[in-house]
Amino acid sequence: MSSDAIVRRSVESLDAFDFGTTAAVAAPPLAEARVAIVTTAGLRADGLGRWSEGQGFVTLPAAARDLQLAHLSVNFDRSGLLADLNVAYPADRLDELAAQGVIGSVATNHLSFMGAQPDHTLTTMRLDTGPAAARQLLADGVDVVLLTPV
């Protein structure tokens, strides 16, 4: 069995916080949308290479490409990201879509959280850092978020 198959089997049935209903905002036409990436890859742009934010997040300037992978988990392929950030953080692809007019614009900043949080209730993220991230995106005029994991 491949490594991914073993990992998927072990995490497939982990508890997830029950949000009850699923809200779904009507998105604007894509050609008018301001789009941000929010990744849970634990990427950071400050050269520290270490994740110390817990369920918090860091801001990635949209033009930054010298990013470090600070995710605590070792159970995913890292070589793809080392070779091409876009394989998990498609910042170049979004820039291309904006230049082509497919999307309206790219956010000033993208955001990075770290997935695989040991506390599955995600209390801090639900009550504090998640809403704070949303406020930051809304203040930049963002109306569409692309979420990418590792």
Place this chain on the structure above:
Amino acid sequence: MSALAHIFEQAGLATVGLSLVRGQAERARPPRMLHVEFPLGRPLGRPGDPAFQHRVLDAAFALLARTDAPVLVDHPEVIVDESDAPLACTLPPRHDPSLHPAVDELIGLRPAWRRRFEATGHTGVVRFGGADGLPAMVEALVRIEQGAPWQDSGLGAPELGQLAVELRTFYEEVALELAGHTPAARQSESWLYRETEMGLLLRRVQAALKAAEAPRDAWFRFVPTGQPPA
């Protein structure tokens, strides 16, 4: 990630996500999710392939028109990881027999790491003094392998785990340079753990840490799930 989708939608942001573990998306019921059966760590599929990545984004953004949440759609293209087929990479011959084989190997691989760094201007090897500082850090791991208490290494439990990740990053950057192409997912990881002296050392140190009942923070990052134990 699914939790963030719920939080953002409640705040008024429309979201679409890429899912790598279908069962998690089914349980968390985020508003719009494109499930991609791609290797973990590669949600856009193929590094260095913009056309492939754009197909994934097109499929994801197409879901934004949907408000019949939760929406979970499978992307038609599938990629599997290649962890069972280690990358074929030539290792340098032993240079200094007085050194531990892993230290000697690491030093022998530094020119390849440096070539890649100079070519790309980027590295993920940023802690413990960078690539030049790693041999001394590996000596600390060798002492643990040989029976010294991990508490005498000068590193706390989380730092030991971080050192293991730093060494993996160094080897995976070297693999990219030596192979001359981007390997399939987890091939360079399997090369490190199954073909190199460093992989053997990391597996042995993990076993020593577990035997010494060190905290999980100290040992769990030494060997990924799916790689053979010592």
